[in-house]
Amino acid sequence: MSAEGYYRGRKVMITGGLGCLGSNLAHRLVEHGAEVTLIDNMQEGHGANRRNIAGIEQAVKVDICDIRDSAAMLGHVRGAELIFHIAGQTSHTDSMKDPFPDIDINCRGNAVLLESVRAANPEARVVYASTRAVYGAPLQVPVTESTLPNPVDIYGADKLAAEHYFRIYGRAHGLSTVILRLSNGYGTRAQIRTPKYGILMWFVGLILRGEKIRVFGDGAQLRDYTYTDDMTRAFLLAGENPAAVGKTYNVAASEQIRFIDMVKKLVEVAGQGEYELVPWPDDYKKIEVGDFAADCGLIGRELGWQPETGFEQGLRETFEYYRDNLEFYVD
């Protein structure tokens, strides 16, 4: 489980490298002595933020390009020993308003990445950031990796299609691919300007801007909010451990909490903020999935991963980060 030695001097590429997960991973990899290249398209309204690499600007290489740019990707994947592929369209609601950008990024874009690796660097290991959204409205709780997927939005369907692409390129073309199905993430370096990419982080922003939180419905649904540091450890283990190749792993907190209790805890830890209950807006209600919890036994047994950050501790670190850096995350 000591990733430090493994990553020293390794050439690592991260797509979506200026976003929340990508940049947190970059900070860990720099600590471990890796040679890190960050790819990001800096798409307006998504999570990319130059502030996310404050302190490691000189230690990493940043290339602004899109995973859908085949020529650019062919060049970038060459020479990378590990590729942490995190870039993607991640808004559930946007994918339902207009499915085509999601299809273009999460289906076609992922195929561009895989074709590039197949052509230019088939020896690289590629770790793909998938999502609990593939389970959609879960057909059993907790879900295991063999629970039948039941996506309820185009985002979930396309992320699932891309999972299959990664498996297919592993099976048919010999690529070394690993899939992580990430649950609701929260923590440092996330965007807090819009509710589209994680409600909890949107609420953090509302609290810090002194605005009231609106909870849809009664907030009784269970969620497993997973801290960024725990997620980045899962990526490091998936990139290192030979047992991970060809596998799919759930990555989620071991605690579940009701949505309304998450909100109360945010207010408690922040020491400020207020909320109200409002009816479900139609576009959210249509894709609400009910209770969710993931069984993470497989990644525990095979890679030794466990979540280590309790919810309250994670929230304290989160608020500390945004209070120190708020000007870079609000308009």
Add this chain to the structure above:
Amino acid sequence: MSAEGYYRGRKVMITGGLGCLGSNLAHRLVEHGAEVTLIDNMQEGHGANRRNIAGIEQAVKVDICDIRDSAAMLGHVRGAELIFHIAGQTSHTDSMKDPFPDIDINCRGNAVLLESVRAANPEARVVYASTRAVYGAPLQVPVTESTLPNPVDIYGADKLAAEHYFRIYGRAHGLSTVILRLSNGYGTRAQIRTPKYGILMWFVGLILRGEKIRVFGDGAQLRDYTYTDDMTRAFLLAGENPAAVGKTYNVAASEQIRFIDMVKKLVEVAGQGEYELVPWPDDYKKIEVGDFAADCGLIGRELGWQPETGFEQGLRETFEYYRDNLEFYVD
């Protein structure tokens, strides 16, 4: 189970209407008195063939357009009470040589169709022709509709993604969608010029042209070849029965036969032809799935569908059709 009365006077649209399944369905619908419009892009090398509608040319309307053409589709879906959506990229091997056309047709194109129905005709019932390829290398045999999909080629992954689109548009937007997972089809009005869209039909063509059949490996894999007439009956039932809305059904022959025995039966029924065993070519071996059989109990119980055509009978009708029409199906 009497489709005749139900379809009389109904406005029915068939995408891929000049292909094998679409045209066979059109012949049945015309018999039943439906007002039939056929949509087809006549894409070179795919299955569209004007000969397929010989005898019903005056009874159907034909519009040459692509399901990816949003403006055209918006116009065409308006007014259709039923849409049998069969158009698609269907070559497993092509999807592995170049994934992008498959993604463009089977992901984006299906979303164009669904967005058109959502915008212009949300009351229509849409029956989607999916495929056993979503099961890929089956994780259990026989597969049921709740067997975990395991596609081994991009075609299977994209057809599965589109299945989810149909479910999602049903759940979120109230569309009336039905999904049929079709097994290896064979029969009348299929193309026999290339092995890309069904090996059995390619073999039929080889026999009729006096060319030798090559069987890859030992031919021991089990398949469930399903006759076109049985498939078209499944479409008619799925379009008519209220119980079908929101459902996914396997559609396959009840008999399984080893690949090599299928070849022997072809030669026997045709009264001509020869074959040889050759090693697997790499591009086929990579996506070979082993034995396949589908449990069709669900569509039997809910819609009363059963395969009715034995394999030998289906082959006799197939050879009879091509002997009468060979000039229209070979170059």
